[in-house]
Amino acid sequence: MSNPQSITQTPQPKVNPLSGGVAAGRGRSLASSPSSLLSLRNLSLEFRTRTGTVRALENISLQINPGETVGIVGESGSGKSVLALAIMGLLDPAAHIPSGEILWHSPANQQPKQQTAQQQSATYDLLKASEKNLRQLRGKSLSMIFQTPRTALNPIRKVGKQIVAVLRCHTSLPKRQLKPRALELLASVKIPDPQQRYNAYPYELSGGLCQRIMIALAIACSPNLLIADEPTTGLDVTTQATVMTLLKELATKQQMATVLITHDLALASEYCDRILVMHAGHLIESAPTRTLFNAPAHPYTHKLIAAIPEPHKGLHDLVPILGNLPDLRRQDLPPCRFISRCDLATDKCNNTPLQRQQITADHQVACWHPLGKDQRGMMNDE
Amino acid sequence: MMSEPPLLQVTELKKHFPLSTGPTRWLSPKQKAQAMHAVDGVTLSINPGESVGLVGESGCGKSTLIRLIARLLEPTSGKIRFNHKSIDQIPVSMFSRSPYRAELQMVFQDHTDSLNPRCTAFDTITEPIKRLGPNHSRSSLQARAAELAQLVGLPTELLSRFPHQLSGGQKARVGIARAIALNPKLLILDEPTSALDVSVQAVILRLLVDLKQQLNMSYLFISHDLNVIRLLCDRILVMYLGKLVETGPASTIFNHPHHPYTQALISAIPSFAATPHHIPLTGEPRSPINPNPNICRLYGRCPKGDDHCQQVQPELQTIKEDHQVACHYPTEPA
Numbered sequence: 020m021s022n023p024q025s026i027t028q029t030p031q032p033k034v035n036p037l038s039g040g041v042a043a044g045r046g047r048s049l050a051s052s053p054s055s056l057l058s059l060r061n062l063s064l065e066f067r068t069r070t071g072t073v074r075a076l077e078n079i080s081l082q083i084n085p086g087e088t089v090g091i092v093g094e095s096g097s098g099k100s101v102l103a104l105a106i107m108g109l110l111d112p113a114a115h116i117p118s119g120e121i122l123w124h125s126p127a128n129q130q131p132k133q134q135t136a137q138q139q140s141a142t143y144d145l146l147k148a149s150e151k152n153l154r155q156l157r158g159k160s161l162s163m164i165f166q167t168p169r170t171a172l173n174p175i176r177k178v179g180k181q182i183v184a185v186l187r188c189h190t191s192l193p194k195r196q197l198k199p200r201a202l203e204l205l206a207s208v209k210i211p212d213p214q215q216r217y218n219a220y221p222y223e224l225s226g227g228l229c230q231r232i233m234i235a236l237a238i239a240c241s242p243n244l245l246i247a248d249e250p251t252t253g254l255d256v257t258t259q260a261t262v263m264t265l266l267k268e269l270a271t272k273q274q275m276a277t278v279l280i281t282h283d284l285a286l287a288s289e290y291c292d293r294i295l296v297m298h299a300g301h302l303i304e305s306a307p308t309r310t311l312f313n314a315p316a317h318p319y320t321h322k323l324i325a326a327i328p329e330p331h332k333g334l335h336d337l338v339p340i341l342g343n344l345p346d347l348r349r350q351d352l353p354p355c356r357f358i359s360r361c362d363l364a365t366d367k368c369n370n371t372p373l374q375r376q377q378i379t380a381d382h383q384v385a386c387w388h389p390l391g392k393d394q395r396g397m398m399n400d401e
Numbered sequence: 402m403m404s405e406p407p408l409l410q411v412t413e414l415k416k417h418f419p420l421s422t423g424p425t426r427w428l429s430p431k432q433k434a435q436a437m438h439a440v441d442g443v444t445l446s447i448n449p450g451e452s453v454g455l456v457g458e459s460g461c462g463k464s465t466l467i468r469l470i471a472r473l474l475e476p477t478s479g480k481i482r483f484n485h486k487s488i489d490q491i492p493v494s495m496f497s498r499s500p501y502r503a504e505l506q507m508v509f510q511d512h513t514d515s516l517n518p519r520c521t522a523f524d525t526i527t528e529p530i531k532r533l534g535p536n537h538s539r540s541s542l543q544a545r546a547a548e549l550a551q552l553v554g555l556p557t558e559l560l561s562r563f564p565h566q567l568s569g570g571q572k573a574r575v576g577i578a579r580a581i582a583l584n585p586k587l588l589i590l591d592e593p594t595s596a597l598d599v600s601v602q603a604v605i606l607r608l609l610v611d612l613k614q615q616l617n618m619s620y621l622f623i624s625h626d627l628n629v630i631r632l633l634c635d636r637i638l639v640m641y642l643g644k645l646v647e648t649g650p651a652s653t654i655f656n657h658p659h660h661p662y663t664q665a666l667i668s669a670i671p672s673f674a675a676t677p678h679h680i681p682l683t684g685e686p687r688s689p690i691n692p693n694p695n696i697c698r699l700y701g702r703c704p705k706g707d708d709h710c711q712q713v714q715p716e717l718q719t720i721k722e723d724h725q726v727a728c729h730y731p732t733e734p735a
């Protein structure tokens with residue numbers, strides 16, 4: 020594995036012992052490029068539970084470039100949120116990472132303040148970073164919007180104070196400027212009457228407002244990367260549109276990379292530059308938004324798109340995906356975890372380790388039988 | 402359709418929640434009088450065999466309205482006629498034992514929370530029959546449960562399982578089987594698919610359509626997902642802050658919405674269209690606590706609002722057959 024750019028002080032990444040797996044076919048494109056902000060290499064993650072080891076993520080490789088908006092879509096249980104928490108270093112103690120690395124390429128101007136010899140370089144592995152360094156990073160250059168804003172906010176602190184706390188920890192603003200800055204942030208997320216809302220408790224605010232407070236918290240220190248985990252679930256469509264437009268605006272203004280985790284493909288299609296599709300802990304397809312929707316290569320992506328209600332579709336145009344996600348505790352999981360739900364599965368899928376195939380420069384799929392143009396047409400006719 | 406009397410007729414239904422409960426002697430009369438107007442004068446009717454969709458933003462009173470209709474909450478005022486009988490006279494506490502309960506059933510939003518974790522699917526499905534059904538014998542219950550399971554497409558061997566042993570789609574099916582166990586005339590569905598993945602959603606939607614035809618039920622359907630509403634409903638009611646603002650056939654509401662709120666709602670549906678063009682609603686909704694009866698509830702967020710909207714609250718007016726709008730300036734979107 021060539022890794023020319025990363026100058027990690029941490030031990031050089033081992034060549035993955037899982038010679039099979041998605042990793043085997045990883046192309047050159049997956050090596051971290053100097054421009055990327057975050058890159059994951061062959062990240063695997065398992066939860067050791069009483070009833071067996073849940074292999075929640077397997078050989079995830081991806082990279083996120085500065086300023087781009089990446090969507091991660093998939094069914095519930097496909098590992099989207101676990102992936103986000105792994106990047107943030109907020110995993111449950113039961114989680115165990117047997118292999119892989121999460122490389123953070125800190126932009127030159129924003130390195131942790133107290134640099135040790137370990138962090139002289141611009142690139143380091145978040146999995147090996149100390150909790151102290153992680154804390155400096157989290158909330159400052161790497162921040163997250165959690166799924167349920169009402170539970171993520173502290174219920175017994177005024178929302179304004181919660182924003183001030185973030186500013187106090189991560190910026191060098193003098194004390195008297197903290198409140199004005201917090202008010203500024205509240206205004207920037209379009210909260211009407213920030214002066215009054217500053218003193219509100221989360222329970223006094225509506226779901227949409229809580230969500231905007233959460234966004235204000237996340238962007239307080241102008242992060243380089245924002246992970247938004249289902250930022251609009253539970254909000255109605257009008258509020259959803261407002262919140263998403265706001266996120267997009269902020270991302271453009273601050274050159275912030277955004278990872279949007281959602282199960283709503285239509286929403287992802289509106290706001291993302293690139294979409295990654297996950298299924299049962301595998302990253303199965305990665306493509307620019309237009310390509311993904313016009314020419315999905317993985318059978319699962321194709322089925323997912325066919326199952327979405329859309330204005331022009333009648334009830335009988337909706338094709339459900341039969342079957343369930345496989346039990347990730349099984350010891351004999353097939354190399355392709357979609358095999359039991361796939362119409363195109365052959366013996367090869369069952370025997371040969373899954374490989375990532377390059378369809379075009381920016382379109383990758385982990386499938387032995389990626390759909391071509393003619394096949395998509397055929398499947399539609401069924 | 403018009404000659405037949407409606408199955409459900411709701412007239413001027415109101416529910417005001419007092420803000421202060423319990424001992425209030427130290428509160429000023431003004432504070433005591435404060436009430437949250439969750440549902441404020443809703444009139445609607447549902448015909449036999451019709452499916453009606455109810456949409457609106459969270460906090461607009463949708464859930465309160467259906468809880469009032471399902472007789473789970475006592476209304477402040479208003480009339481509910483169901484199947485030619487006035488059911489608002491039966492107190493809520495007695496309604497669960499009345500024969501009307503059998504004809505008016507509900508499928509709840511969260512399939513995990515609405516199933517008793519200590520009851521197997523069989524217990525859950527047969528519970529309404531044991532309470533209200535005519536035949537309680539063990540063998541007939543088993544036969545009926547198997548029949549219902551088949552109707553909703555639940556494998557019979559899963560009947561002995563507990564909710565935590567079932568998948569999301571299977572739990573949804575159990576919830577639906579329980580609701581249709583007594584052959585209700587009206588089924589109220591509170592976001593039946595919001596907790597499901599798209600892969601399962603399509604199956605459940607088809608199931609609901611098939612069941613409606615087989616059992617000749619009427620549906621009152623709530624969903625956040627307007628694309629789902631479009632697929633399932635004949636008629637749509639749009640609600641904003643406790644009031645209905647537009648009602649009409651599904652195709653009319655989607656293609657020719659006249660109320661500014663409906664227009665914003667329709668434009669906000671995410672789609673694969675290349676460029677999203679949302680009609681933004683700026684600002685926050687007005688407070689539902691003792692709202693001024695003379696101001697349009699959308700005033701302040703509405704792009705068309707002017708002085709007139711601040712003086713007279715618009716009432717529902719018919720602009721076309723079956724199409725009613727509560728706005729002073731109903732126009733088609735540009």
